[in-house]
Amino acid sequence: MPKLLQLQHIRKTFPGVVALDDVSFSIAEGEIHTLLGENGAGKSTLMNVLTGFYAPDSGSLLLDGQPVRFSSPRDSLALGIGMVHQHFMLVAAHSVLENILVALQGVPLFFPRRQLRSRIEQTIAEFGIELELDTPVWQLSIGAQQWIELIKLLMRDCRLLILDEPTAVLTPQEADKLFQVLQRLKQQGKSIIFISHKMREVMEISDRVTILKKGSSVTTLEAGEFNQNKLATLMIGGDRIPEWQKSLPFSDELVLEIENLAVRNDRGLADLDNFNLQLKKGEILGIAGIAGNGQKALAEALTGLTKVESGRVLANGEDITRSCARSSYIAGIAHIPEDRKAIGIAPDLSLDENLILKNFRAKRFRHGVFQSRSAIRNNAIEKVDQFAIKAGPQGSPVRLLSGGNIQKVIIARELSEQPTVLVALYPTRGLDIGSAEYVHKVIAEGAGNGMSTILISEDLDELYKICDRIAVIFRGRLIGYADPTSSSREEIGLMMSGEVSA
Amino acid sequence: MSLAFRVEKRDQGSALFRSLTIIASVLVALFVAGFLLLAAGVNPATAYLEILREALGSTYGISETLVKATPLIITGLAVSVAFRMQIWNIGAEGQIYMGACGATGVALFSGLDAPLMLPAMFAAAFFAGGLWASVAGLLRARWQVNEVIVTLLMNYIAILLADYLIYGPWKNPDGYNFPLTAQFVDAARLTEYFNTRLHSGFFIALFCALAVYLLMERTIWGYQIKAIGSNPAAARYAGMKTGLAIFLVLALSGAIAGIAGFSEVAGLQHRLQHGLSPGYGYTAIIIAWLARRSALGVIIVSLLMGILLVGGDSLQLSWQLPVAFAYAFQGLILFFLLAGDFFINFRLRWVKEDADA
Ligand SMILES: Nc1ncnc2c1ncn2[C@@H]1O[C@H](COP(=O)(O)OP(=O)(O)OP(=O)(O)O)[C@@H](O)[C@H]1O
Numbered sequence: 001m002p003k004l005l006q007l008q009h010i011r012k013t014f015p016g017v018v019a020l021d022d023v024s025f026s027i028a029e030g031e032i033h034t035l036l037g038e039n040g041a042g043k044s045t046l047m048n049v050l051t052g053f054y055a056p057d058s059g060s061l062l063l064d065g066q067p068v069r070f071s072s073p074r075d076s077l078a079l080g081i082g083m084v085h086q087h088f089m090l091v092a093a094h095s096v097l098e099n100i101l102v103a104l105q106g107v108p109l110f111f112p113r114r115q116l117r118s119r120i121e122q123t124i125a126e127f128g129i130e131l132e133l134d135t136p137v138w139q140l141s142i143g144a145q146q147w148i149e150l151i152k153l154l155m156r157d158c159r160l161l162i163l164d165e166p167t168a169v170l171t172p173q174e175a176d177k178l179f180q181v182l183q184r185l186k187q188q189g190k191s192i193i194f195i196s197h198k199m200r201e202v203m204e205i206s207d208r209v210t211i212l213k214k215g216s217s218v219t220t221l222e223a224g225e226f227n228q229n230k231l232a233t234l235m236i237g238g239d240r241i242p243e244w245q246k247s248l249p250f251s252d253e254l255v256l257e258i259e260n261l262a263v264r265n266d267r268g269l270a271d272l273d274n275f276n277l278q279l280k281k282g283e284i285l286g287i288a289g290i291a292g293n294g295q296k297a298l299a300e301a302l303t304g305l306t307k308v309e310s311g312r313v314l315a316n317g318e319d320i321t322r323s324c325a326r327s328s329y330i331a332g333i334a335h336i337p338e339d340r341k342a343i344g345i346a347p348d349l350s351l352d353e354n355l356i357l358k359n360f361r362a363k364r365f366r367h368g369v370f371q372s373r374s375a376i377r378n379n380a381i382e383k384v385d386q387f388a389i390k391a392g393p394q395g396s397p398v399r400l401l402s403g404g405n406i407q408k409v410i411i412a413r414e415l416s417e418q419p420t421v422l423v424a425l426y427p428t429r430g431l432d433i434g435s436a437e438y439v440h441k442v443i444a445e446g447a448g449n450g451m452s453t454i455l456i457s458e459d460l461d462e463l464y465k466i467c468d469r470i471a472v473i474f475r476g477r478l479i480g481y482a483d484p485t486s487s488s489r490e491e492i493g494l495m496m497s498g499e500v501s502a
Numbered sequence: 503m504s505l506a507f508r509v510e511k512r513d514q515g516s517a518l519f520r521s522l523t524i525i526a527s528v529l530v531a532l533f534v535a536g537f538l539l540l541a542a543g544v545n546p547a548t549a550y551l552e553i554l555r556e557a558l559g560s561t562y563g564i565s566e567t568l569v570k571a572t573p574l575i576i577t578g579l580a581v582s583v584a585f586r587m588q589i590w591n592i593g594a595e596g597q598i599y600m601g602a603c604g605a606t607g608v609a610l611f612s613g614l615d616a617p618l619m620l621p622a623m624f625a626a627a628f629f630a631g632g633l634w635a636s637v638a639g640l641l642r643a644r645w646q647v648n649e650v651i652v653t654l655l656m657n658y659i660a661i662l663l664a665d666y667l668i669y670g671p672w673k674n675p676d677g678y679n680f681p682l683t684a685q686f687v688d689a690a691r692l693t694e695y696f697n698t699r700l701h702s703g704f705f706i707a708l709f710c711a712l713a714v715y716l717l718m719e720r721t722i723w724g725y726q727i728k729a730i731g732s733n734p735a736a737a738r739y740a741g742m743k744t745g746l747a748i749f750l751v752l753a754l755s756g757a758i759a760g761i762a763g764f765s766e767v768a769g770l771q772h773r774l775q776h777g778l779s780p781g782y783g784y785t786a787i788i789i790a791w792l793a794r795r796s797a798l799g800v801i802i803v804s805l806l807m808g809i810l811l812v813g814g815d816s817l818q819l820s821w822q823l824p825v826a827f828a829y830a831f832q833g834l835i836l837f838f839l840l841a842g843d844f845f846i847n848f849r850l851r852w853v854k855e856d857a858d859a
């Protein structure tokens with residue numbers, strides 16, 4: 001197949017960091033090419049070099065065999081290379097249509113809006129995407145927002161589409177939909193670069209896989225040459241995957257009881273409706289459900305971030321329904337939020353400072369009102385080591401870390417004060433397999449020490465592997481509990497779609 | 503084919519690069535201003551030497567530079583504290599006036615004696631400035647009213663209030679009807695040094711810089727200010743009370759600006775009078791912006807501004823250049839400093855491109 005784009009010995013450094021050392025590979029026309037690599041391996045940086053967001057220090061790009069140099073994403077877009085970023089940004093107050101129009105500005109000059117609208121609708125229909133053009137963006141889930149980004153690229157008729165961890169924010173159903181769209185694009189002769197940490201997806205969709213390790217391309221394999229194990233071994237290289245064991249059976253003592261909880265969302269619809277749940281000491285309770293069925297509201301109600309309409313939350317018998325984030329009961333609840341960038345980190349502060357965001361008042365981090373710099377530094381050293389966080393130079397803003405490493409910072413922080421209850425929304429989303437295993441290990445060990453976990457996830461594999469019980473949520477109600485040792489995937493799947501109750 | 507240039511975003515430059523850019527900006531500004539001087543029939547080289555000699559070439563010059571820099575440092579710090587939380591205090595000017603009013607009220611009417619008088623004036627200025635700004639703080643924290651507008655509009659009120667006092671109830675009875683208060687007694691005056699106008703206000707300014715540095719970089723309060731400035735939603739989620747913090751930071755910012763008012767009346771003017779501040783509170787915004795986040799930066803930029811103010815005055819005197827010239831000159835320097843700031847973040851690259859591309 002003719003080569004669309006070739007990368008040769010690309011190198012890119014940032015002050016104090018070698019993000020890309022030596023990367024070479026090529027993308028053929030009409031292929032789906034997956035990039036695989038650990039958190040911080042340089043995948044996003046490479047894509048940013050490819051689209052002209054960063055200029056490489058050395059190395060060259062050949063498009064159709066001709067050397068090219070992009071000085072901004074606009075240049076690469078003009079030549080048909082488009083990207084959906086790992087952390088995209090839309091104008092929240094504007095409608096879907098307006099957001100798309102902004103991106104299309106100047107494409108067909110002075111194109112009448114009505115005609116554009118029908119073209120957009122056509123594209124949406126052609127790919128079978130479900131999206132209402134007049135909805136304001138803030139009302140949409142992150143997954144739906146990602147579709148907008150994709151539609152922008154489809155409208156521009158790109159030859160090469162780059163998708164940086166698109167499935168991290170999609171439900172499994174949405175991910176399937178995305179794969180259908182990608183296959184269709186491939187049939188039209190378009191090339192796709194796909195990034196994901198989920199091996200199953202990689203196996204399913206890739207024509208070729210290039211493995212990136214510590215900023216260098218290791219190898220490129222054709223479909224048929226690889227399986228999950230081989231990819232994992234190549235990607236991890238010498239690093240070890242942490243091992244852990246499921247904790248002992250938990251006690252019968254109740255740490256958290258949710259009684260008839262009702263929560264309404266910004267749109268005034270019920271997110272949770274007459275929801276009941278019981279969490280026992282040392283238990284890992286999975287919440288299975290298709291995203292958008294009240295999981296986020298549940299987490300936010302528990303952590304005092306959302307107003308509860310009616311019902312009660314009891315922690316050790318104490319009513320905490322109306323406490324705020326600062327209260328001592330809630331302080332014992334750690335929360336790994338869904339929208340990491342929005343509420344998980346203070347992007348301009350350093351890694352050290354972000355690791356103490358929640359417990360900066362703790363005695364060990366201060367002398368009176370003065371912060372103890374050495375204690376804060378040591379805490380960071382410890383966490384970086386424990387969670388294998390790939391940190392930049394000391395003191396540099398945490399927003400410069402890779403997506404997965406930011407995620408690890410949040411998890412490390414939330415788990416540092418030995419919480420009694422952990423509420424984790426999709427905690428391993430965007431983590432490489434080693435890191436995901438480590439997070440499971442920490443949760444399992446925590447459970448051994450009496451920490452109770454509510455693990456909200458769509459990944460049934462994950463739930464099966466680590467949970468003691470699985471509660472299924474559908475349209476804001478608890479459908480029932482399932483036992484991972486005896487219930488089948490099909491049963492849980494049916495419960496998730498609200499069809500049967502256990 | 504044609505030759506064109508493109509703007510490219512560049513990686514954050516090193517500290518050295520930043521400093522060099524600032525120096526280069528000043529040089530370019532001097533170069534451009536040189537043409538203005540030439541047009542006015544003045545040799546630019548002589549004029550610049552004159553500025554430097556005036557501002558730095560004698561004890562008197564240096565003292566005057568420091569005198570001008572004093573209120574700029576204090577108000578620059580005031581504004582920068584709020585900037586760190588992404589709160590825009592445009593009202594330092596008014597807060598200077600309120601601080602000055604507070605200090606003057608104590609000086610004229612308290613009847614206190616030497617050891618107590620100055621601390622009482624200081625406290626009054628601090629609270630007056632703080633209270634004034636806290637109005638904006640309350641509106642912003644409680645009802646999300648934009649602090650830029652409130653602080654800005656309150657400047658006019660503060661200046662008129664000061665005018666009312668000096669034209670009305672506080673007017674010096676023996677002052678031949680000039681809009682001035684009576685002169686302060688000795689106990690209400692800051693010490694002066696070297697037979698110049700340099701007064702302890704300058705050291706208060708340095709002390710403020712140290713205090714602000716410690717507050718911002720070392721304390722848990724500074725930590726919260728920075729965290730909220732970086733991401734209010736994350737800070738709230740982590741249990742910080744962002745509303746209260748906004749209120750307190752605006753109040754603190756105003757209180758610091760109030761100190762500048764104290765320093766001006768107790769150290770320099772020894773009375774409250776019309777036109778107390780020729781816009782220090784506005785210059786402070788630019789100073790805080792150029793200095794970015796550092797208290798040391800505020801001192802350095804303020805000293806630079808001090809040199810410009812003193813040297814610019816001398817141009818007027820030596821060559822009878824119009825006042826407007828001094829302003830144009832300062833404007834140019836600012837313009838190029840801001841432009842230089844752009845080049846810290848972006849670079850221009852010449853590219854050949856096809857006409858139809
Ligand atoms: N603008 C930047 N300034 C400094 N360092 C950066 C910058 N962008 C990326 N890095 C560093 O480069 C390295 C590679 O980051 P990159 O985001 O490419 O990783 P990634 O492979 O996409 O990881 P993930 O799977 O976690 O998304 C990381 O160590 C990161 O901290």
Ligand SMILES: [Mg+2]
Pocket residue numbers: 043044045086164402403404
């Ligand atoms: Mg990435």
